[in-house]
Each structure stands twice: as C-alpha cells, then as structure tokens.
Amino acid sequence: MLWKSFISARSCDLKATPCEPLKTHFPHPRTRDKVFVMMDACHMLKLTRNILEVSLAAQALSNSVAVALRTLQDLKEYAVFQDCEATAEFIEITDRLFDILNSRNPRARGLLSVLGFVINIDTLMAMIPVLLEGQRYVLTYRFSQDHLELLFNSIRASGFVVRRTLKKLSCDVCRASLLMDAESASKDQSYHLLTLKNNGGLVIPSAGTVKVVRAAEWVFRQAVADSRRSQPIKLLEVLYMVRKRIGGEDVFLLGEHITDTRYGIDSHHHTLLTLVVSLFFKLRLHHIAKMSTLSLQKDSVRQKLTKTVLLKGQ
Template identity: 25%
Template sequence: MYDLIKEKDYGLKYILSYKISQDHLETFFSTVRSKGGYNNNPSAKEFKTSYKKLLVHHHVSGSQYGNCLPESMLSKSYNIPDSIVNEKEEQLEIVPQNQDHDYFNVCIKASPYVENVTEYIAGFVARKVIRKINCEICKTFLIDNDNSNVLIQLKNRNDALYKPSKDVNFICCVSERWIRSSNLKEMYKKNVINKLYIKIKSEVYNSIFRSSILDEHVSNQNLFTNHRDQLITIIITTFITLRLRHIANQQQKETMGVRKKFTKLILFRNE
C-alpha cells in the first residue's frame, strides 16, 4: 500500500496503519451490539435504533471482551483545561457554613414512661446475656443492685428481677430511640437488624464499659473480638430482636383482628 501511494507522489513519508485498521469498526460494532443487550444478529430496526442512540450519546466504547481494545485503555489520556488562567487564583475563598439542623434529638425524645419501660426491658436483656456468656468478669458489668428504677421496684415482688447497669440501660435506650425513629416499612426489609446494629454501635461504642477493670481484662485480647466488643454486640442484637418480634406480633394481632371482624360480619350475619 505504501508503494502504491508513493507512486502517486502524494508527499507522504509514512502511513499511520492504526488509522486504517478495522479496530475502530470492531469497536463500533461492539457498541451497537451492546445497545441491544449484546445481540449478535440485530434486525434492521434494532440496528437503526442503536445507531440513533449512538448519535445522541456519541461516546463509543466497546466491550472489554471484544476483538480489540479502545485507545483509551492503551495510552494515557491528558486532560487539557479550557482556560490557561489558573482558576484557583481567580476563585474567591468561600468559607463553608454549616446550616444543617439536628432534628433527631429534637423529635425523638422518650417520655419518662418509655424510659422506665426500656430500663425494665434492659433488665430482661441483661438476664438473657448473662445466660449466654461464660465470663464471670463480664457478668459483673451487666447488673447494678443499686438501681432505683420505679417500674422495677413495683414489679420486683420476690426480688427475682435483674437490675441492669447504666451501660446496659444506655444501650437499650439508644436502641429504642433508633427503632422508634425508623419507618415501620423499613422493619420488614432485608438485613434490618444489621443496619440498626451498625448505627447503634457507632453511637454508643465510645461511651460504655469504660472501666479500668474491664480495660485490663481485654488488654491481652484481640482488638476486634475482645470481650467488650462481644458484650456490646450481644446486648444490641438481643434488644433489637426482642423489639422487632414485639412489633411483628402487634402487626399480626391487628391483621387477625380485622379478619375476625369481617368473618363474623359476612358468615354469621343472619345468626
């Protein structure tokens, strides 16, 4: 080909063989096929529609599994700015202002009744956690015999109830606040327990179980699987599971109540 062009005396010293290869055509065909779901045999109408899409969105990029690679994957691309003036010097220094409001702490505020009930449930959570774990040192951080909760004192007739510690009560209160702030539809989504667990743990992790005895106890343990981390995980998951089951039971009772009502209205109306 070079000899033929040289005979015509076009003044060419070399030929850019890459420009006349079929790689561009292969890339174009690969893009056309991708517009139709990687159809190897498109009809005339499908090809026309794909070609119109390429005219509107003219960024042609073939499949990585095609016969050739695009040029952008073979060489470095250099972004040349539109203006030669340094934009950093022209821009004014704007100090960002934080205008966000924390609506969470304002709207979701538990009443004294909810706080007493949550602390009563925290005692039940502490009881279940004590039965699960086998570390005697960790068990001492779950119970506080000096707890003066009103509801626990009323219910504790035979001195059989567990009185939760401040750390267990704090975890349960934060968990209750996150559950109440969540939408009811989100409770039926996938991995809702894991999502709530991550939010709750990130909020309470630096505020609970900060005792010198516990710090010395976990000093020689693994950082991510020590007893403190496991204790927080068990408390959060136990409380979340307990509350979500209660919510599901309440929803089921409402559904069964409506069904029972309409059953009597329809089947036993003439009796």
C-alpha cells in the first residue's frame, strides 16, 4: 500500500513485536523534531467496516449494533447469532476507539483498517504527554484530514471567486491584488498541490484573498453550528464578522492605494473586500442548497446511521 511505503521510507517501524509499541514517528529533516503519523479516524472506520463484509443494516460500527447482536444472542431463538460475541466485542471496541480518536469536545467522555487504529493508539500514547506539557487538553479531531480539506477547499473556492471578481473590477491595482503569480506560488508551501496540478489554466488566488474566504467560511460554520439561530445567516452579518476578523490589516497588500476611494465614498479596500465576500456568499449558499437537495433525495439515510458509512460511492 502507498501509505505503508511512505511511512516505512521515513524510518517508522510498523513491524514491532506485539509486546512493544510501534514506532509511529520520524524526525523532521531540518529541525529533527518528532513528526507523528496519525491515520484519519473516519477513513479507518470505513476501511474496518469494509473488512467485515456485512449487510447495510450492520455497516455502522456503533455500540447500538453490538447491543443488538448480544440481545439476539440472549434470546437463543436465532442460531445464527449464538456465536456472535467476538463480533459484538470487536464492534464495541471499534466504536470506543472512534470516539477517542475523533473527540471534538474537551469535556467529552468516550471510552480503522485495524492497523490504522493500532498506529493511532501508539501515536497518541507517545504524543499526548508531550502536547499536555504546553496545553490543558487535546482534541483528537484536530488530527483528522478535514482541516487540510477545508484549507484546500478554501483555496479552490478562492480561485472561483477571483475569476468572478475580475469580471467586475476595472481597477488594475485591485485586480492584481487578487492574484499570485506562478513563480511566487511555487515557493509557497501553501500552494504546493495547486502548483503541481496547474498546467497553466488555473487561477492562483493571493494569500489575502484566501484569508478573506477562510474568514467568511469560518463565519458560515459558526452560524451552522449555532443551534440557537432561528434565521439563516445574512450577507451583511457575514461582511460585518469578516471585517471584524480582518481588522485594519491591509489584507490585499494595496499599500497607498488602500486609501483611494470609489466615487469619493468607499475605499478600494472596502469595495474589494465586499465584492469577494459577496461572491463567496452566493457560492456557499448554492453549495448548501445542493447538499440539502441531495440529503432529501437519499431519504436522510445518514441521519439514521449516525456513525456511518459510505453510501452510493461517497
């Protein structure tokens, strides 16, 4: 497997004896600090589920499935469930492991291919004592690849927003502030994957554009997570919060041009920020509407199987 070759090439030892922990870290090539290997818990759960080859009704590896199996075993009316204790225990352990490896709340109490789970356990045992020397708690969800995906999605969305914004701008200085040239991007690790995928046709958003889009995305996610909200978020609210997060920073690097005004009213900085956030707002609303439609078409299966699972190839 590709990931096993990658890990082995970096001096990790995944072939330790059962009585010893695996070596799940390798030295950083420059600082020599320990870089720990951490598998994405959600993907490990999906791989473990695929190994079981069970029906759709039992693909959610949750505690409720283990309880159901033991209940059927205790009834003694179904011979096929009389030897299911090992499966129930395996599902129960996997459920607890997932809760531990995917914690999002410091007050949460929770007691992957299988090798992935083992790697994560040994990584946490070695890494958490080090982290707790400088912080009060560790949220293991922060180790998932969701955050990388959010970053890359922000860069991708920024490119789309830039294309639309350029069509609405006549100021050459403002247009240039939205973009980063290919040479500069090639030297910035944040754009490494974009540089690899770029055959000359991709728009490379400036760091300031990405920062504004990420701020707007943060506002969206905060609004979605707020159970007290009774009304959908409005554009003016997003603009206000983004300006609050950006503050007085010259995020688009306009320099002296930042004080220039349009029609003697709004500064170019204000106009540019408003335009970028407005276009991203429309893009985000379209995405939310699309995902809501898809969830309705699937009869809300994901809500029924909460621990879940890839459905229909997703």
